[in-house]
Amino acid sequence: MTLTIILVSMAAALLAGWLARGRSRPLVLLAFSALAVYAFQPALPVRHLDFWLPTVTLALVAASWALTAAPEQRSWRANWPAAAILAGIVLLLGLTRFLPFDAFLTASRPPQTFQIVLAILLAAALTGAALWLSRRSAKWLAAAIGLILALFLVLKVPELSYWTSFFFHKLNQQYSGAASAADLRWLGFSYIAFRLIHTIRDRQSGRLPAVTLAEYAAYVIFFPSLTAGPIDRIERFLGDLRRPFALSAEDLTEAGKRLLVGLFKKFVIADALALVALNGTNALQVRTAGWTWILLYAYAFQIFFDFSGYTDIAIGLGRLLGFKLPENFNAPYRKPNLTQFWNNWHMTLTQWFRAYFFNPVTRLLRSTKKPLPIPVVIFVTQIITMALIGLWHGVTANFVLWGLWHGLGLFVHNRWSERTKARFAVLPPRWQTVLNAGGALLTFHFVALGWVFFAMPDLSTSWHVFLKLFGFA
Template identity: 60%
Template sequence: MSLINILILVGFSLAIFIFSKFDRTHKLRNPLLLALSTGVIFWLQPALPIRGLDFWLPVATLALVALGWMLTSKPEERNPRATLITGALVIGTVLVIALTRYSGMTGIITPSRPPQTLNVLMVLLVVAMVLFLSYILLKGKSSLPYIVGVTILLVIFAALKLPVLTEWLSGLLRLWGGQSRELASALDLRWLGFSYIAFRLIHTLRDRQNGRLPAMALDEYFIYMLFFPAISAGPIDRSERFIKDLRQPFIPSAEVLGAASKRLVIGLLKKFVIADLLAMIALNTVNAGQITSTGWAWVLVYAYAFQIFFDFSGYTDIAISMGLLLGIKLPENFNAPYSKPNLTQFWNNWHMTLTQWFRAYFFNPLTRALRSSKNPVPVWAVILITQLATMTLIGLWHGITINFVLWGLWHGLGIFIQNRWSDWTKPLSARIQQNPSLNNVVTLFTTLLTFQFVALGWVWFALPSTDLSLQVFGRLFGMGA
């Protein structure tokens, strides 16, 4: 998001904050959040060269969320009247946005001119029919809704993240829209917030399957999925925590306003001052091939390490500040990760909600499966397999490329080695901890070593090709031309 986008959203959040002070019934916040979050996914959706796609992708987001609710809500928990009102509000918002086609407001609410209203109505009707048929076919099934939902999300994820598949799909959509297939590019399909929405959908599907999902009305489910402060960069909140805040009567106060303002200023400074200044010298595709000295190579790598931290944590601070203005306390995502003495603690404090999500829905189930298998797997092998698999998946989440796989393997192997080393040196560590001065020196050394390992790992993450990454590694250690 740009600074202008953020300031406008902060303005909307502040307006709801002020309005809530006079809303004695505490019943108007949800409709306002629902309508605003629905509109924001159209407004923030990047402009795309494929005709109409920057309108249809937000519509697809709404359809996926509606399908998620139908697959996770129990019939006895649904309120038909409330559901009808919510559906009408969402559809009404979409139609109002579609009608801007005739108002000359192109580029203000949507990046391009919306499709014809009749086409929008037809698509909405088809979506409603598909949702109804899905409900009829899947109701009463215990695991099938989860399997169907996750399969749909994984197929979409692959289509968006695998360049070859993305380019092929782009060509198909261009052909369908009467455009040249020859101009298809993997950059044509940029879907606002899909990754984060997919995480929340899988979370609700899985928890519904396990009987842990709290009952949610349709408006609550939509607001949870589309909550605009966290739509583009997280954090990934859990439904039970989010819904508790949403249902709590929100009483604005000077203390809340002060906390939100402080967090907003910190986030803006991180993102638009520190991170943007560091970006001028941080490692990237252009300057990676122009490195002429080992010292400058290290400057670029360290600058990137801090730039990505201040950029991402700045966005999180901004999201949390807007959440406070809306009565939602979003979870923390970063807790001084570069000050941690080992790689495990780094990942427990870097993008924490992502780490917790993978731990809950992949790492822990895989660990239990390996430990409960008929053929016992050695402990060291369980740790190696689970860490490599989890970190590789986290890498692939960022993009299906060799470099992201290597970045995941880099951290997976690092965590495994650190785990084994910590286990082997427990007696020595216990003796060191008895000497405070020595313990401080060792902690400082391991903290610097951990940061060095993480910073080097960013070389894989920041660059698009293995050859270029190896070239930078060579320059870092005084090798290469």
């Protein structure tokens, strides 16, 4: 996100916070967030795709709500204002194609009006079908998760992205030779997918609270956390949403602090570090092992300040709207071991995976007729969980290796900790401090070396960097 978009978001958050104080709070937040879905979407080379992807986002949200909504929340009377707002925003944005100047809320000039009307009708039909199906069988919830994962794969597997873009080029009668895997940048979809799966899984397990369409949609596409998280939980979000809100001095001060800190982290520290951080080009140019380490350190801090800066901005924007979004980072590089690192790095993501993958799989493996030994269960679940987190960043060998690197590291730490914690617990405090400092240094370097897979475009360049780091290249 650019500085301009962030500054506009701050103004929008202040306005939305002022407007969204009474019973209309979910509707106002929904309207602002739905507009943001379009405004944040970058321009795409496939004609009108930068309009259709946000539209599909809204359709998915509505259909997902219809599938998961509790029966008492499904009434037309309770939900028509939200449906009207969603449809109205799509239609109004579509009508901006007739303005005499360039589009300002969409990345490019919207498609023809009849196509938009058709899309709204299709989305309404899809939502209606989801409402009808949800009454008949819970299997449709699993199908919805399957659909979200399939969309995710299309976006993250380069070959699938390419062929999808190729298909869209053909469909639009555009030159298909220009199709590229990078054409399908669906802003915010990763985080939207996490929230959708969270609500569907909670519906399956009966934990999902009853929510209206306005509340559900405001949660899924909440604009402060649309592009970079954090991944909030709906029951926590509803607590803030349903609470009467008036911006207080404390809110304003806290929001201002987080926004300033976030802007400084992102646009001063991270952007400066980006100039000297390890990347696929300079990895092949750097001359000595010492400089390679410096570039790697720069990358490690750049990615931290960049991501945690965005989180601070999201939390600050949320605070202007009366939401205390969950923290995502808590000094992760100062933690004495890898387990604690992952408890403090992108915390909402790891909590999501823990809740919806690690814990269920662990329970499954432990509840078989012939339970596997604990170390084997830990090994399998940690390796697969971290590999999945890697795959979430992109379906490439490098991201898988990055995940495996951490999965293996977590397993080794788990076993080491099991064997040594009793002995270390009786050491004097001074020794504990020394051990913690040494552990933090070791953990940081383990994480930094893992970033090599993350930062490099392919395995051979990653291998080259490892050789260089240790003086073999």
